[in-house]
Amino acid sequence: MEAINVYAARLVSKKEYFTPGHRACQGCAEALAVRMVAKALGNNVVVACATGCMEIISSPLPFTNWKVPWIHVAFENSSSVISGAEAGVKALIRKGKRIDKGTVFLGMGGDGATCDIGLQFLSGAFERGHNFVYVCYDNEAYMNTGVQRSSSTPFGASTTTSPSGKVKPGQVTWKKNMPEIAAAHNIPYVATACPSYPFDLLRKVEKAARTKGPAYVHILSVCPTGWRIPPAKAIWIGRLAVETGVFPLYEVENGKYRINIEVPEIKPVEEYLKPQGRFRHLTPELIEQIQTRVTKDYQKLKAKTTV
Amino acid sequence: MGKRIGIENSLAAAEAIMMANVDVVAAYPITPQTHIVEHLSELVADGELDAEFIPVESEHAAMSVCCGSSAVGARTFTCTSSQGLALMNEIVFIAPSLRLPIVMILANRSMSGPLSIWNDHTDVMSIRDCGWIQVFTENGQEIFDHVMFAFRVAEDPKISLPLIVNVDGFTLTHVIEPIEYWDQETVTKYLPDFKPVNVLDPDHPVTMGAFGMPSIFTEAKKSQDQALINSKPGIVQAWEEMGKLTGRHYRPVETNCAEDAETVFLTMGSFGETVSIAVDELRKQGKPVGQIKIRLWRPFPFEEFRQAVQGVKKIIIVDRAISYGGPGGPVAGEIRSLLYGEDNMPVITNFLCGLAGRDVTPEDYIAMYEKSEAMKGIVREEDYIFYGVRE
Numbered sequence: 001m002e003a004i005n006v007y008a009a010r011l012v013s014k015k016e017y018f019t020p021g022h023r024a025c026q027g028c029a030e031a032l033a034v035r036m037v038a039k040a041l042g043n044n045v046v047v048a049c050a051t052g053c054m055e056i057i058s059s060p061l062p063f064t065n066w067k068v069p070w071i072h073v074a075f076e077n078s079s080s081v082i083s084g085a086e087a088g089v090k091a092l093i094r095k096g097k098r099i100d101k102g103t104v105f106l107g108m109g110g111d112g113a114t115c116d117i118g119l120q121f122l123s124g125a126f127e128r129g130h131n132f133v134y135v136c137y138d139n140e141a142y143m144n145t146g147v148q149r150s151s152s153t154p155f156g157a158s159t160t161t162s163p164s165g166k167v168k169p170g171q172v173t174w175k176k177n178m179p180e181i182a183a184a185h186n187i188p189y190v191a192t193a194c195p196s197y198p199f200d201l202l203r204k205v206e207k208a209a210r211t212k213g214p215a216y217v218h219i220l221s222v223c224p225t226g227w228r229i230p231p232a233k234a235i236w237i238g239r240l241a242v243e244t245g246v247f248p249l250y251e252v253e254n255g256k257y258r259i260n261i262e263v264p265e266i267k268p269v270e271e272y273l274k275p276q277g278r279f280r281h282l283t284p285e286l287i288e289q290i291q292t293r294v295t296k297d298y299q300k301l302k303a304k305t306t307v
Numbered sequence: 308m309g310k311r312i313g314i315e316n317s318l319a320a321a322e323a324i325m326m327a328n329v330d331v332v333a334a335y336p337i338t339p340q341t342h343i344v345e346h347l348s349e350l351v352a353d354g355e356l357d358a359e360f361i362p363v364e365s366e367h368a369a370m371s372v373c374c375g376s377s378a379v380g381a382r383t384f385t386c387t388s389s390q391g392l393a394l395m396n397e398i399v400f401i402a403p404s405l406r407l408p409i410v411m412i413l414a415n416r417s418m419s420g421p422l423s424i425w426n427d428h429t430d431v432m433s434i435r436d437c438g439w440i441q442v443f444t445e446n447g448q449e450i451f452d453h454v455m456f457a458f459r460v461a462e463d464p465k466i467s468l469p470l471i472v473n474v475d476g477f478t479l480t481h482v483i484e485p486i487e488y489w490d491q492e493t494v495t496k497y498l499p500d501f502k503p504v505n506v507l508d509p510d511h512p513v514t515m516g517a518f519g520m521p522s523i524f525t526e527a528k529k530s531q532d533q534a535l536i537n538s539k540p541g542i543v544q545a546w547e548e549m550g551k552l553t554g555r556h557y558r559p560v561e562t563n564c565a566e567d568a569e570t571v572f573l574t575m576g577s578f579g580e581t582v583s584i585a586v587d588e589l590r591k592q593g594k595p596v597g598q599i600k601i602r603l604w605r606p607f608p609f610e611e612f613r614q615a616v617q618g619v620k621k622i623i624i625v626d627r628a629i630s631y632g633g634p635g636g637p638v639a640g641e642i643r644s645l646l647y648g649e650d651n652m653p654v655i656t657n658f659l660c661g662l663a664g665r666d667v668t669p670e671d672y673i674a675m676y677e678k679s680e681a682m683k684g685i686v687r688e689e690d691y692i693f694y695g696v697r698e
Contacts, residue, residue, distance in 0.1 A: 084333060
């Protein structure tokens with residue numbers, strides 16, 4: 001697949017390393033994202049997973065959904081744990097105690113684990129330059145604990161700790177731009193992805209794995225439970241996030257920006273907001289405010305694009 | 308055995324870690340631990356130690372990195388003190404549940420506030436129940452020896468638990484002492500290669516750190532407790548074998564003049580040496596005084612301790628940490644509970660002293676002895692004394 005660089009459904013491996021039978025909610029696009037990430041990386045990988053939905057749904061003792069070596073230590077530190085695994089294997093190979101199998105080291109966590117409580121850890125791991133891939137599956141709130149807001153929750157979204165009330169419109173801050181923060185570390189590879197665009201996602205994860213040094217993939221993962229949409233709409237909403245410019249799919253390779261999914265005509269942001277229960281309360285003025293911001297951010301990104 | 312060298316204890320500790328052929332060191336600087344990690348990074352920079360030195364951005368990350376490296380089968384070391392230990396606390400509790408044999412030197416320092424960089428045992432007492440094997444050392448030689456001991460015991464496949472070597476900050480970390488180095492041959496004989504029980508390896512995938520429902524959590528915890536209890540024979544054996552190789556004999560509970568003593572001092576760590584001077588002096592005065600030192604704090608050596616206090620009428624427990632609003636010091640609280648209901652239970656008097664590095668001299672111990680002798684009637688838990696406090 002690497003050689004021909006074509007991504008078609010029948011060419012994608014049928015092997016699953018994140019197996020069926022996990023306990024995620026119906027329509028969970030995060031579990032889908034993780035499944036694709038695992039598929040893209042194959043079996044020669046060591047995974048460190050943060051506490052969160054993906055951890056609890058896949059490792060209820062004494063069961064596991066992981067066919068690859070997997071470790072969970074705590075919430076904020078999967079980037080540190082994978083740093084240690086990578087460094088340990090490096091030392092062991094150098095000292096002739098372990099064969100070099102070209103294993104990929106994957107750290108992963110949700111938006112809370114990545115953008116909030118684990119930001120320092122991830123920054124440290126990027127700065128130290130470990131050879132690892134970090135995947136953030138971003139469902140824009142602390143879903144595992146009951147839909148509390150994170151710094152990755154978008155403006156206007158109603159969550160259980162940023163509820164829309166008589167005087168407040170839900171979340172009053174703008175979504176933290178985590179891919180830009182990762183790129184600011186001058187790491188060789190940063191990408192955004194969404195399981196609604198599976199081939200783009202697979203390609204990016206494979207590319208991240210081939211990158212020497214730190215690579216970061218930020219995956220928008222639609223959460224029907226927290227976003228208050230029917231489970232069957234998860235893929236459609238993910239596509240709308242891209243088509244409205246809310247979540248552009250791009251990559252930053254050695255500092256060079258490229259938008260991967262070009263949308264011929266950006267749809268109005270309202271089309272993305274309207275179907276979601278978490279935005280139900282938004283007034284036309286607030287939608288306009290969001291539109292302005294999305295347009296500005298998209299233009300800013302476009303301006304950075306050089307390839 | 309190797310040669311005897313006059314060297315700062317921290318530097319000797321770092322060289323012992325090098326001789327133990329550590330694979331990964333992850334640490335964040337904090338006084339008074341710094342000299343150990345500085346010297347380790349020098350040894351790596353000079354190519355004398357082939358290891359990954361990971362200068363992490365916090366102690367929390369240090370312990371997290373250690374979990375990752377130990378889980379792939381790398382011999383792993385970290386070192387911290389006080390606030391650093393507090394910051395890594397969350398992961399300190401997780402490491403033994405994952406059965407990861409990480410070795411830590413804890414350069415004991417008081418917990419803030421007020422902020423203090425000096426030595427007492429408030430840091431280690433805050434993690435008393437974390438599930439690590441915990442030992443105390445009294446001088447530079449003991450630190451050096453216990454580095455070898457630590458890796459051997461922690462990585463013993465029958466044990467596979469993390470281990471803390473407690474080293475009093477400044478009092479031990481920053482002094483120069485004559486230390487008998489081991490030769491590399493002895494190290495190799497004593498310390499086998501690390502062969503992890505479980506390892507993160509794509510050829511044999513395992514899941515580590517699973518999620519425990521109430522239906523299985525208690526069983527997981529009971530097995531962890533049992534693992535720590537079961538580590539004791541391996542610990543004792545490691546000391547016995549070290550005795551054969553080095554001529555230095557360590558035991559879970561060590562005594563001095565305790566056989567015929569009516570009153571014994573009980574200490575942990577570097578205070579033991581000062582107490583021995585006081586014991587000599589009191590013996591000269593004809594007082595039936597001895598001392599007991601707890602070397603193995605976890606798993607607690609119940610049998611050896613009961614044996615050591617046979618016939619003793621009074622125990623003067625010197626605590627270097629406070630249980631605010633509780634039963635004085637944590638050591639006294641434990642010992643009382645351990646001896647409760649025993650025939651001829653000794654009277655326990657509890658002194659809190661040496662907080663944040665305040666000197667405690669042999670004369671002070673003699674004064675504690677006299678104060679303790681003068682205490683009449685029942686001595687209750689709440690009768691603990693802040694020794695030497697200005698009021």
